[in-house]
Amino acid sequence: MIRLEKRPQPSKTLSLATPLIAVVVTMIAGGLLFATLGKNPFEAIRTIFWDPLFGEYAFYYRPQLLVKGAPLVLIAIGLSLGFRAGIWNIGAEGQYIVGAICGAGVGLAFYPMESFLIFPLMVLAGALGGWAWAMIPALLKVKFGTNEILVSLMLVYVAEQLLASMSLGLLKNPQGFGFPGSRNLQDYASAHNAELITGSGMHWGVVAAFIAVILAYVLLNKHILGFNIRLSGEAPRAARFAGVNPTRLILFCLGASGALAGLAGLFEVSGPSGQVSIDFNAGYGFTAIIVAFLGRLHPVGIMLAGLLMALTYIGGDIAESNLQLPAAAIQVFQGMLLFFLLALDLLTNYRLKFASKGVA
């Protein structure tokens, strides 16, 4: 007979091990799924996890891993700060969109002038845009006690409408024959977030993601603010007694995550994507929530989780094309990852007892 027994302390080892176990279990369950679809499960798993890293065309896919992973990491780092303190920003997708619009807008306003100052200004505008969009749920929360989960989520849909409006109106390419979408920033040198070394996938967004990881690590481990964040999440009452100001914490956490999401949007729109278009957002803001939890809300964990998620996207597309797996199967596969992680979290807080009642 198996029983669950609450651990006095959450297990440290298991807390670190569950993401790895979750990946393995996902591979097994995913393999079964692919097998029932009539595909060779080993080939499918190899195509998703191995080919992008070590396959014949890895020289192309490895840089793509950075391109796909950077926005995820950048956003997830910001989200993790709030999540640790019990402040739930679910609307990073909206902040990502607004950051992209503001950043691209500043760049396009200067077109066709060339100056090395334009790109830094765009970066600033992108961060400010995301920050401002996140300030809406933040201020509503501190002033009126509204729920930041709902407000930030609803603002995603507002941001999507804003994006459509910008693509069809203010930012529309005047030389685009009436079609929606802005000028392509890849063709505008001063505003282009180009690869720093051609073919490496490294653009400023990737650099920013690495810097964010380091800063978040320092903040959480060495700075009083990081301590307050952790304390508020783990022991809210103690935090209050210790004099942590909840208002300032809410403004900081939502603001920082908004600014980082805005930066991610700016780097994407000025680099890999190139233009503000109606379907510019591809769900990074939502996927980043998975990345944050998969990475245990720890900066280094998030970096690894972001790369893993990117791997499943890239490998998933290869599997779709080469093995003709349906897109839905890949999405189920990615969903399993979070599902198993959350399920296995049970083991962090509880332990399995196999002994029968009599013996105990």
Place this chain on the structure above:
Amino acid sequence: MKLTKLLTSAAVALGLATTAMAEDKTKVGFVFVGPVGDGGWTYEHNKGRLAVEEKYGDKVETVFVESVPEGPDAERVMTQMALDGADLIFTTSFGYMDPTINVAKKFPKVKFEHATGYKQADNVSVYSARFYEGRAVQGHIAGSMTKSNVIGYIGSYPIPEVIRGINSAYIHAKKVNPDVQFKIVWAYTWFDPAKEADAAKVLIEQGADVILQHTDSTAPQAAAQAAGNVITFGQASDMSEYGPLPRVSSIIDDWAPYYIARVGAVMDGTWTSTSTWDGIGAGMVGIGEISDAVPADIKEQALALKASLASGEYHAFTGPVNKQDGSAWLADGETADDGTLAGMNFYVEGIEGDVPN
């Protein structure tokens, strides 16, 4: 710089390899914006893909990736197909335009075909269909059949393609029914059953007894069926499962003849970069079976209109037509030129509301 060279040389090497292999199999890739089961836009492109497989059998291998977001993901999927030896890649959404051009630059030996865009290159063709011809037939039936004189129109995005359809349908509805009024709802999506159903319901509540849609799912058909006494038209695909009512006819995108011809051209080495805009005449736009719910005389008129559009004897945009603001656009007997149609961003006289921007 080195890596780009590596990439290009790999591409060139592959290009050579695939030409050597071409005697065996021609590999054709398809990048789809929606799921192949959407019952509309992507469904029809996939039918075209299957027709290619059927026609050429062992001589061709097709691959596809569905639900690919427009942007860097599309670029990566195309690159992956080219790396894996595709000879020809069809990219079937407007938003794939710049990614297609980017990838085509890196793989000069691979041929690309981009649907509904306007950027051509030596190895990039563009193709689209004159759906507005089908809209003319649709408008004629809609205008003749409506009792409330309110026709609801679910627009996807206010882009020239969609605005052309609205104008064409309106002109021909108005011709047979001067009292007709169009109510337009913008769904800002190509495929979202929930949003499309909501849009249909709103239009029906506002008195529309005909629903025209420029979105790809069958949700509006289902909403009309539930409401009763509302007629609809299949979009992109026949949607005949909703006939004979509410669906009374449809506009069908038939990509098969074009895809078969283009794959054939790659096989025998006659492929060149072209810009194709075909309509009912060439068979790229089909009018689905007009159901018995439509009175015989209206059906006859509709088929006559279809025949005159197909033969080229009649153009769907023939003057006199004024723009919405009352200014003259086409003089009596004058027909619209393709340039104006391609970039159409205005309503014709009589349509209420503004093109959103």
